[in-house]
Every structure is written in structure tokens, then in C-alpha cells.
Amino acid sequence: xxxLLAYLLPFILFTNISYAIIEIDITEGNREPLPLAISEFFHxxxxxxxxxxxxxxxxxxxxxxxxxxxxxxxxxxKAFIQNNRAMHLKPRFADWRLIKAQGLLTGELxxxxxxxxxxxxxxxxxxxxxxEGLVLITTIDNWRRISHMxxxxxxxxxxxxxxxxxxxxxxxxxEGPKNKRIKKLAIMDxxxxxxxxLTSGKELVLTPRFNPVRQEITYLxxxxxxxxxxxxxxxxxxxxxxxxxxxxxxxxxxxxDGGKIIMSLAREGNSDLYVMDLTNxxxxxxxxxxxxxxxxxxxPDGKKITFNSDRGGSQQIYVMDSNGRNQKxxxxxxxxxxxxxxxxxxxxxxFTKFYQGQYFIGVMRTDGSGERLLTENWxxxxxxxxxxxxxxxxxxxxxxxxxxxxxxxxIWSIDLTGFNERKIITPVDASDPSWSKLIQ
Amino acid sequence: xxxxxxxxxxxLVIILFALFLAACETVPKDTATSSTSSTSSTSSTSxxxxxxxxxxxxGSDTVExxxxxxxxxxxxxxxxxxxxxxxxxxxxxxxxxxxxxxSVTIAIEGHADERGTRExxxxxxxxxxxxxxxxxxxxxxxxxxxxxxxxxxxxPVNSGSNKKAWAQNRRSVTVRTN
Numbered sequence: 001x002x003x004l005l006a007y008l009l010p011f012i013l014f015t016n017i018s019y020a021i022i023e024i025d026i027t028e029g030n031r032e033p034l035p036l037a038i039s040e041f042f043h044x045x046x047x048x049x050x051x052x053x054x055x056x057x058x059x060x061x062x063x064x065x066x067x068x069x070x071x072x073x074x075x076x077x078k079a080f081i082q083n084n085r086a087m088h089l090k091p092r093f094a095d096w097r098l099i100k101a102q103g104l105l106t107g108e109l110x111x112x113x114x115x116x117x118x119x120x121x122x123x124x125x126x127x128x129x130x131x132e133g134l135v136l137i138t139t140i141d142n143w144r145r146i147s148h149m150x151x152x153x154x155x156x157x158x159x160x161x162x163x164x165x166x167x168x169x170x171x172x173x174x175e176g177p178k179n180k181r182i183k184k185l186a187i188m189d190x191x192x193x194x195x196x197x198l199t200s201g202k203e204l205v206l207t208p209r210f211n212p213v214r215q216e217i218t219y220l221x222x223x224x225x226x227x228x229x230x231x232x233x234x235x236x237x238x239x240x241x242x243x244x245x246x247x248x249x250x251x252x253x254x255x256x257d258g259g260k261i262i263m264s265l266a267r268e269g270n271s272d273l274y275v276m277d278l279t280n281x282x283x284x285x286x287x288x289x290x291x292x293x294x295x296x297x298x299x300p301d302g303k304k305i306t307f308n309s310d311r312g313g314s315q316q317i318y319v320m321d322s323n324g325r326n327q328k329x330x331x332x333x334x335x336x337x338x339x340x341x342x343x344x345x346x347x348x349x350x351f352t353k354f355y356q357g358q359y360f361i362g363v364m365r366t367d368g369s370g371e372r373l374l375t376e377n378w379x380x381x382x383x384x385x386x387x388x389x390x391x392x393x394x395x396x397x398x399x400x401x402x403x404x405x406x407x408x409x410x411i412w413s414i415d416l417t418g419f420n421e422r423k424i425i426t427p428v429d430a431s432d433p434s435w436s437k438l439i440q
Numbered sequence: 441x442x443x444x445x446x447x448x449x450x451x452l453v454i455i456l457f458a459l460f461l462a463a464c465e466t467v468p469k470d471t472a473t474s475s476t477s478s479t480s481s482t483s484s485t486s487x488x489x490x491x492x493x494x495x496x497x498x499g500s501d502t503v504e505x506x507x508x509x510x511x512x513x514x515x516x517x518x519x520x521x522x523x524x525x526x527x528x529x530x531x532x533x534x535x536x537x538x539x540x541x542x543s544v545t546i547a548i549e550g551h552a553d554e555r556g557t558r559e560x561x562x563x564x565x566x567x568x569x570x571x572x573x574x575x576x577x578x579x580x581x582x583x584x585x586x587x588x589x590x591x592x593x594x595x596p597v598n599s600g601s602n603k604k605a606w607a608q609n610r611r612s613v614t615v616r617t618n
Contacts, residue, residue: 178599204594206558225589227562248566248590251559264563266590269521269570271563292563308560315560338557352557381557397554404599432558
């Protein structure tokens, strides 16, 4: 009941005053999506724009991005009363209010010197004014990224938070029977477009993670049957092993400045945490316990590290200073905890919890208080944050029958509020997702 | 409330016991008629109860032989890397065989079941492989002949999602490398 009130209260307060300028409080959770009218962008019958269906495509990408966030709904354009170029200069706001659009997006496309010029305006139909507008110029084939950037601008203007649509997801694509699974690194835009495999499947690969500042991925590869942490440059395709360690290195993750990799090293049956500086290749040992220490993740300011350890007899979440000092357990609600990841906003740690035979994805504050479980399932793990810290992606597996059939693995997303759970469509089975920052 | 719960569990115990008896009953019938398809499914459910002891697989379905009477694998309890009595017996046979064949080198593969996070299971597989290696070393096998590799939960031997499959997958397997 208390929880329900917490969700309702801000909603009640905000509905009274929200007429001035449309705004969304994204901490509310399960609220009605805000209806937006997203019109096709006008142009002077340019044959290339018509041929490549650019105007329809831009509308679809923007509208899909915003709808997937769960915060907006896109009004069917068949309901539009006004549909002429004049609306990009001055919409007939009453017409748009009549079809219940609270916001209206209009735009114009031109091609000049083989460059696509995209101009858009976002209108508040109740306040009757333009609240956002921008001109973006790009190569013609770059219309998709421009669409994501426009969706980000709209999201940002209406929620007050940074958008997360111009981003990518790297993950492990899975094929074949469970006991002979073929795994490849794959990358795609956040909406599933531009899908590409990055490795051939010859070697087993696991747990890819984006560098927050460079076009680079760190991951685990079983190349030559020696499981080690690798680096992959996405642009050049060049792969290299990270360091020269006397045992398996695994569970890698970049520091927030992208200059270091923190990971586990297993030696003679014991796993501890190490960090390697990528510029001078200096390695520092951070933990020294006879227990398993793994799944490390830095706080966004780089001063703290959260990790997983079974030193107390069961898997729990710990926090320490980035030099390894002041190691302290923070998880305390019962059950086993794993895969802690620090939110890019710094205030929360997302985790996997195993409790009474079920797996949960949840969040807690960095001192372990305020634990909130977002989703429960037979098997799910490995949350990764959206760049703005509002959404989590993770992977989920289905149970196989006794013959071993019926097993599948897929990536899902869920809002931090615990609402808007969605499956992310991939060409084959998928696991170990990692979400990039906004593309620079 | 408490008493109804107790009643309920009592009924449940009775029902389960009845089912168990029914399952036992069918085994001799099946073997007697030596029917084809139904045999495997009934016998697997009835034998499951005795194939797992204290969470450790004690059957032989998945076990292969390195040599005559030298099993290639040992099994572990959930989230454990303790070497059981049965595992000691198997490793002692492996040690004897390795001593008799001084040029053989081996790799020990450590594995986990699917009920655990991927990264933790990599560490757990490493623990299991090294627990087996350590035991071989106490039997006089030089560490230079033994390498270890963890596959975490990546290479199950049984693809099912049930207790028996998980018990069969919690293992370390000795393989020849030369």
C-alpha cells in the first residue's frame, strides 16, 4: 500500500500543474503513456528521399524508440486532421488537441550537396508553442542515427533526463544444442537494427562489455583453450589478449575513464580481483581472500568498486575502495546475490538475486538499503544499465525438458520502476548483453 | 492454520509415497515385457532417487573410462568443491593409472550446473578442477603433468533442466592431452 502511494502521489501532484508545459516524471512507474503525434517530415518530392522511403523510416524509428520507453504513445497518423506543410511553421493546435495529442513533432527534409538536412520541431499543443527545435546535417544513409538522436532530444525535453536511443548493445549470440553451444560476439543498435557478428563462433566467447569512451569491447575468449580476457577494437576488428596472466582471467569490465580493466584471475582454484592499466600495462592486485571474488564493477566516479564474493559462506555483494581497502558486505536481505553493476547515476547497484529457487533482477542503494526486486523468473541474470540509468537489460533462459529441448536464451529490458518489461528481438538466441553509452 | 498445513503435508507425503510405490511397481513389469519406448522413461524416474546421494551424482550414465576400471570423472554437490569418498576412489584409480603410464599428461576440466551466474560458475569450475588436481598431487602425481581448465556452465553433459541433469553436470573430467 505504501509502495502504491509512493507511485501515485507524484502523479496526483503533477496532474494539477502539468498543463503549462508537457513534462513527464519518469520515476512514476506505471503511468499512462503520453500521446504524441509524430508527423512524417515534409520535403520537395525529392526522388532519393522517396526511393529510400526516408521520411517514413524516420517517423517509424522515432516513434518506435519513444514507444518502447513505455513513456509515450504515438498516435496513428490516420487520425491526423491537419497534414500539410504549414503545420511545421504554425500547427492548428486545436486540431491536435482534438485527437488528444499533447505533443506534436513536425519536420522538413532537404538534400543539399548529397547531404541530408533534417529540421524538426516539437510543439506543446496545450501551451501552443514550440518547445524544441534543431537542424541536423548528415550523409543520406545516416538517417537512422539522426532519427535516434531526434528521439533522444524529445525524450530529454519531455523527461528532463538524457535519452538513450543513440546507443548500441553488444551481446553473445547463441546457436546449437545446449551441450555444444556455439557462441559469437554480436553488436546491434539498441533497437535491433544494424546487426553484425563480430566473431566467427570458432572459439567460445563470453561476457562482452563496452568501453565507456572508446569503440572497444573487453570479453572472455577460449582461444587455444586458454580462457583469457581480450580486447576487441570494433572499428579495426583487431583483437588482443589483455596481459600475461598465469591462469584464467575472466569477468572483465572497464573503469569509467576507459583506461583500465578490472577482472578476476583464477590461480590454483582461487579467484581474486586484479586491475590492469591499459596504457602502462601495470597490474595491481585488489583482493586476497581464499574465497571467490568476481563480477567487479566501478562506481561512475571511479572511487569505489562493487563485486561478488562467497567469503561469508554464500554469494553476496561487497563494496570496497578502488585500491582494495575497506571491503564491506552490503547485501543483507537473504538469498544469494551476484553480478552487481553500479548505476551510471551513482546512486544504485543493480544485481541478480537467487532466492527460493527463483532468479530476480533488482536494485539497491550503494549501502545495501532500499532493495527493490524488479522481475522474477526461472533463470535470469547479468543486468546492464542504459546510459541514463533509467533502464536495465539482462538475459533470461527458459527451462529445458528432460530430453534437453525447449531451452532458449534472450535479452530483455525493464524500466527501473519495474514496469515496461520487453523482449529485445535478436536473429538468434542471446545472452550477456552490455549497453553502450551514447555514441559520440 | 498450522494444523491444516501439517495435514496437507501429511497427505502430500502419503501421495508421494504412493507414487513411489507405483513407480517401483512398473519397473519389473517393463523389464519383463522388455518394451521399447516406455521402458526408458519409467526407469529413469524410478532410478533417479538412488542416483543422487546428498546432492552428488553416484550413477554411471555419463561416465567414460580412461582405461579399464579408471573412470574419467567425479561429481560434486551444489556450489561445492569437496571431494567425496566416491570421488577419492575414482581419483585414486586415476593416480594409479597415471603412475603406471608415466608419459601420460592430462587436463582436468571443471564444470558447473546451470543454476548459477555465469561468472561465478567459471570460478567454481576452476575450484573443482583444482580440487581434483590437488587430490591427484596428494597421490604422488606431479603437478607438471596436470593442467586445469574451467568451462563454468558452458558445456553441460546433460542438457535437461532437472536435478539429475544438474548433478551430472557438476563434475570434473580428466582428459588425456597426449
